[in-house]
Amino acid sequence: MSDTAPDPTSSTVLDSDPTPWQRLADADPIEVRDPLAELLGMVPEGEPLVVRFPEVAKSAGHACPAVAGAYRATQLALAELYPDELPVRSQVAVTVGGSPDDHGLGPMAAAIRQITGAADETGFKGLAGVGGRQDLLSFGDVPGDGRAFEFARTDTDEAVRVAFDPAATGVDPDEGGGQPMEMIPRIVGGEASAEERERFYQTWHDRVQSVLRAPAGPETPFSVERV
Template sequence: MSDLVDPETDPAPRRGTDRTNFQHLADADPIAVRDPLAELLGVVPEGDPLVVGFPEVVLAAGHACPAVAGAYRATQLALNDLYPDDLPVRSDIAVEVGGEPDDHGLGPMANVVSHVTGADRETGFTGFGGYGGRENLLSFTDLDGPGRTFAFHRLDTDDSVRVSFAPGAVGMSPPGEDGGSVTDLIPKLVAGEASDAERRRFYDQWHNRVQRVLRAAPGDDSPFTLRHPEH
């Protein structure tokens, strides 16, 4: 007898197995990138982009948080700056991450950047005879900047831009009705002691903050800063 559940007789059929049942998901513009390898292998027509959306990044990370949103938005801002008139091209983008992989939250942020740009560490795909390779295009190093800083380098033009993300910037962490921070509820949530009202409050504030990050533009009171290093 098969161990598979019969959906017609199972008293508690599984839900959401055909797609992710997002309960909360912030809205963000997708990022389109060309992938020479995808074109070479016929995954997409030549010249057509792969379109990466925030939901895919959330699925890869397993959660949505200000850090994941910040890495997504930082990548988006950098690519918009480096490619004002063209689609970004994977394997032509190198990224330096300011810090160490085990710095709090930085490893997952680097994974988001890699997911979008294709730039990877020594475990990245080497390509076909070097074509479309991504290995050693992402590295961790010391970078100056407010908050988490990423340096994006366009290999075909030698243009670079640094994007810094400071989630504690003014206006990015609105307090709750009682004046407390949304993070104050995390210990109760983890312990399973939060009330339904507290859970709703946490979800609303948490995902509101994620949304603010995804919509933020560089400027005064912004969590994002863009700089162009001198060659």
């Protein structure tokens, strides 16, 4: 038996993952700088950390339009705030429009936190003044259709609002989610056939993928505006 532990980043380990992440393969990764990671030698100075949607979905425990919407909203916001440089963790403050107990907002806020590092009062305070995340994420009033978020650079005070309208994807959280949510009780109850389950999986992941690919603009789920 080898004494060498497997490299969790190796293609062998990743390829052995039985979860069908290939359905989400077209989600572009998000690169960020993390001064704390650089300080502690996790990455060389100036080199990015790469966050991928499968990692965010695994942390959430599922891939759904809400988690995908948070991922894509964050991606669009950071691209607008940092057009010519890498986004910097601990320099992005986020306001989530609504209350923590609003449907879907908890998982969405957690996804945004994973990408940006922005955290509530439970966040890391920093080390020697570097990498603090505490009190950079809050819930409040953010104008916009559907789920709205405000991202602000603490170093320049530039800010953008990104709105994600779940109804544009066929998912209305205030109306029970719509199709394919109606199939879930049959699956949970063991009443769905194998064909019905596979059709549900495909429809579900196609919807997630459509969110991850969506641009910002008219007749899309996303809008981006400077504050």
